[in-house]
Amino acid sequence: MTGSSKRAHFTQNFLLFSPSDHKTNFSRNAQDIQGRDSSESVKMPSQKSFRTKQKLAKAQKQNRPIPQWIRLRTGNTIRYNAKRRHWRKTRLGI
Secondary structure (H helix, E strand, O other), X not given: OOHHHHHHHXXXXXXXXXXXXXXXXXXXXXXXXXXXXXXOOOOOOOOOOHHHHHHHHHHHHHOOXXXXXXXXXXXXXXXXXXXXXXXXXXXXXX
């Protein structure tokens, strides 16, 4: 390749994205990273229904490490709780 064809190839690749596309892609990626729209806020009422409270209690009980005796019983094949959930990273969807 000659120098001018290299330069033309570079400008072709460079002009594939317009500046406005870059901004929209960035905001879409930011939403994907957070897992939800930043303008949408998840609000929980202070007075919850009994059904909602039951679901929250069940999720709280499930979100714990496995007991050590299960490690002993299974010969250390089960080492951790694969369904462990972090309160800030993963939402319950209630």
